[in-house]
Each structure stands twice: as C-alpha cells, then as structure tokens.
Amino acid sequence: MVTVIKDIEVYSPEYLGKKTIVIVDGKIEGVYDSISIPEDFISIREIEGDGMILMPGFIDAHVHISGGGGEGSFKTRTPEIKLSELIEAGITTVVGCIGTDGICRDMKSLLAKAYALEEEGITSYVYTGSYEIPVRTIMSSIKEDIMLIPKIIGVGEVALSDHRSSQPTFEQFISLAADARVAGLLSGKAGIVHVHLGDGPKKFQYMWKLIENTEIPINQIVPTHCNRSIHLFKDAIEHGKKGGYVDLTTSSDPDFLEEDEVKASRGLKMLLEEGVKVENIMFSSDGQGSLPKFNKNREFIGLGIGSVSSLYREVRDAVLNDGISLEMALKTITSNVADCLKLNDKGRIAKGKSADLIIARKEDLTIEGVLSKGVECMRKNKILIKGTFE
Incomplete structure (x- = not known):
C-alpha cells in the first residue's frame, strides 16, 4: 500500500510550505510540491490535508x-x-x-x-x-x-x-x-x-x-x-x-x-x-x-x-x-x-525517514491523525489501533 497525504502544510519541524507526502513501506518516499499518479498504477490510500498541518x-x-x-x-x-x-x-x-x-x-x-x-x-x-x-x-x-x-x-x-x-x-x-x-x-x-x-x-x-x-x-x-x-x-x-x-x-x-x-x-x-x-x-x-x-x-x-x-x-x-x-x-x-539520542530516522519529515507523522488542525493545533511507521493509528481523532488488552 502506498499512502499519499495531499496538499498539507508541512513542519519538518522547519516550515516547508504546502506539500504532498508519499509513504511506501513505512518510510517517507518523498516530499513533493505536487504529484500526479496514474489511475491504473497501484493501490493508493489518499489522505486529504486541506486545512491541516503535518508534523513529525x-x-x-x-x-x-x-x-x-x-x-x-x-x-x-x-x-x-x-x-x-x-x-x-x-x-x-x-x-x-x-x-x-x-x-x-x-x-x-x-x-x-x-x-x-x-x-x-x-x-x-x-x-x-x-x-x-x-x-x-x-x-x-x-x-x-x-x-x-x-x-x-x-x-x-x-x-x-x-x-x-x-x-x-x-x-x-x-x-x-x-x-x-x-x-x-x-x-x-x-x-x-x-x-x-x-x-x-x-x-x-x-x-x-x-x-x-x-x-x-x-x-x-x-x-x-x-x-x-x-x-x-x-x-x-x-x-x-x-x-x-x-x-x-x-x-x-x-x-x-x-x-x-x-x-x-x-x-x-x-x-x-x-x-x-x-x-x-x-x-x-x-x-x-x-x-x-x-x-x-x-x-x-x-x-x-x-x-x-x-x-x-x-x-x-x-x-x-x-x-x-x-x-x-x-x-x-x-x-x-x-x-x-541518535535516532537518525526519527524527528524530521524528509525522504528516507520513518513515516511517523502527526496531522493537526491548522486553526487550533488539535491532533486529528497519527501515523506510526506508515500505519494509520488515529484518524479524525478516533483511535484505530489499541493495545492487546485494551
């Protein structure tokens, strides 16, 4: 599964502006100004980033x-x-x-x-x-x-x-x-x-x-x-x-x-x-x-x-x-x-880094979504993955 987060304002934590993020196999494949993917390419999950910010x-x-x-x-x-x-x-x-x-x-x-x-x-x-x-x-x-x-x-x-x-x-x-x-x-x-x-x-x-x-x-x-x-x-x-x-x-x-x-x-x-x-x-x-x-x-x-x-x-x-x-x-x-702590693939949004990402509302910085190693763990403030005995 390829995940694309479209048109979202990115803090890497440095401000990068509005970007599109592509995630493959738990890693950030790239940070793009824009990207077009053929409809018949492969299975792609899209996350709309309008009105949101993306943080590590x-x-x-x-x-x-x-x-x-x-x-x-x-x-x-x-x-x-x-x-x-x-x-x-x-x-x-x-x-x-x-x-x-x-x-x-x-x-x-x-x-x-x-x-x-x-x-x-x-x-x-x-x-x-x-x-x-x-x-x-x-x-x-x-x-x-x-x-x-x-x-x-x-x-x-x-x-x-x-x-x-x-x-x-x-x-x-x-x-x-x-x-x-x-x-x-x-x-x-x-x-x-x-x-x-x-x-x-x-x-x-x-x-x-x-x-x-x-x-x-x-x-x-x-x-x-x-x-x-x-x-x-x-x-x-x-x-x-x-x-x-x-x-x-x-x-x-x-x-x-x-x-x-x-x-x-x-x-x-x-x-x-x-x-x-x-x-x-x-x-x-x-x-x-x-x-x-x-x-x-x-x-x-x-x-x-x-x-x-x-x-x-x-x-x-x-x-x-x-x-x-x-x-x-x-x-x-x-x-x-x-x-x-020398965690070299953590802490930043950049090509090759672990796809650990936070999506928050731009207006009040409230967390809406969480991805850990490319897996969506929270969406629209709803927890998707819980512990074994929760």
Whole structure:
C-alpha cells in the first residue's frame, strides 16, 4: 500500500510550505510540491490535508512505561502505560525508564514492556538502570547492556541532588558517565546519562565538576526535571548557556502547580530569552510517574499520575499562549530529541525517514491523525489501533 497525504502544510519541524507526502513501506518516499499518479498504477490510500498541518511524530524520552511511583508504599505504584495513551498524545517513539524503585521494577520487565509496545505499533527504547548508582544492569555492566542489547540506548534515570538518590560519590558518577560514553561510541548509540535532578542543594554540581575535571563532553549528560523549581531552573539556564542539554518536564496538574515550579512552555520562552540555543532544549513527560497534589496551604491531598498527553500540551501552550513559533516549539519533542539520542530516522519529515507523522488542525493545533511507521493509528481523532488488552 502506498499512502499519499495531499496538499498539507508541512513542519519538518522547519516550515516547508504546502506539500504532498508519499509513504511506501513505512518510510517517507518523498516530499513533493505536487504529484500526479496514474489511475491504473497501484493501490493508493489518499489522505486529504486541506486545512491541516503535518508534523513529525513526537519523541518522549522519559516515560515509566512499565509503571512508576511507589514512594508512598506499595499501593502507590502506578500502572503500565497503554498504547492508546501514547497514540492519542501523538507519541510514536518512547524511551522507557524505571525511576525510584529498582527492586520491584527491574530491567527485564522494562525491556519486555518496550518489546510489547514495539509489537503493538510504535518505536520504543529504554535506559538501563534506575535512580541508584551503581547501576543494576541486565548483563554484567553498563557497557554490555548498551553495546549488546539493541533497545538500550543509555543510562537512566539516575538520581542526583535528591533525598531518594543512592547518594553516590563523584567518582562513581564519573565512572558511570565514562562507561556510558565508551559504550555509545563502540555501538554507534547515544550512550547518554539521563539524570534525575531533585530538590537538593547540590543541583548541577556533579555535572559541572565532571565537565571541568574530565574529558567527557557536556552533552553526554541530559539533566531532566530542570523546571521543578525556580532555583534549579536558574542553574539550568547557566547549563544551557554552557552548551548543555536542558530537559523540561511537562507533567504537572495546572490546578496544583507549585508556586516556584516553572511551567514547561514558559520555561522554553525564558530559556530562549536568556540566549540558550533551541537545539539544546527538550521536553519529556515523566508519564506514568506519580504526581503529588497539594492544596493552596501546601498540604498533601493525594496522588495523580504523570500524563504523556502533557508533552504536546506544553508545545501547544508555548505557541498559543507564550508566542513561540511552532517551528521552535516542535523541535523540543522532535528533531532535538532525535539528535540527542541518535535516532537518525526519527524527528524530521524528509525522504528516507520513518513515516511517523502527526496531522493537526491548522486553526487550533488539535491532533486529528497519527501515523506510526506508515500505519494509520488515529484518524479524525478516533483511535484505530489499541493495545492487546485494551
């Protein structure tokens, strides 16, 4: 089957104008100004793009795909992600991680969930490890996991500056980063270290010390949750100015947004105003992570679950409410993430790339359709493909 998306405005994420996209065998065969196909050629499925825009499929680099949470005892463990939740959110590539609990959640179950999502229709990867250092791997080392297991592309999320971390020494952190880098070089993968930053006073201290005292480049480390507080965010601005990545978490409850927390869409605007290059900024959802809720008196009133739908919500808010161009905002969940994670066939609309595509209404940027590897998963806001047990 050949699929043709006709006369649609394309954001690659750069704006390409009105184009016609041809898809063959799950890949983008070409991006054309116009095209005519003989009626007696072959079976062709046409999708009309009038009044719509086309974007690359979104990449969410931080999702607890096999469940997360558990920090309020066993009953607070969050459930696994459903395929339809990812499709509805426009996420066609997901990277799974474990989080705090590296005992009852382990790498084997994480990897199994990633394989399941791949079988069901989207692209999936994982990080090896959890919050703790030394890292609990599947094989005997970080290097073996990254080099020999195709779906493992880096280490994470390891926790720093957080009371829930394993309180690693600086030397342990250096060793971890070095192993990840060498494994990445030898395997052709990113080999990044995905770092959870907490509320502690050390903030970026280990990362900056590593950059100053070793040969490991700044972009080997990807700090996330950089917008959890204004104090941490100010250091994140400096990190971005140094040339480092800044990953902003999109999951938050607007009704319970903490006073000093920086909303991701607003954070993007602030980073750009401070001179941080847009290519160094990423969004991730922290989907399926536990989400504490507090009232106005800062009293804990319950738990929610981080939502992958927040990923595009914050991009949309950045455009509609914060005055960021769609080109710039889209990069935070498409091309920037693809480049950081070395996912070479993802994140852009171009000949030879994977046909992961999002169709949205031009007037309000609402998602209408999703294609993953050329397969139509959502049409006119209706989910066409669901998980095995949904």
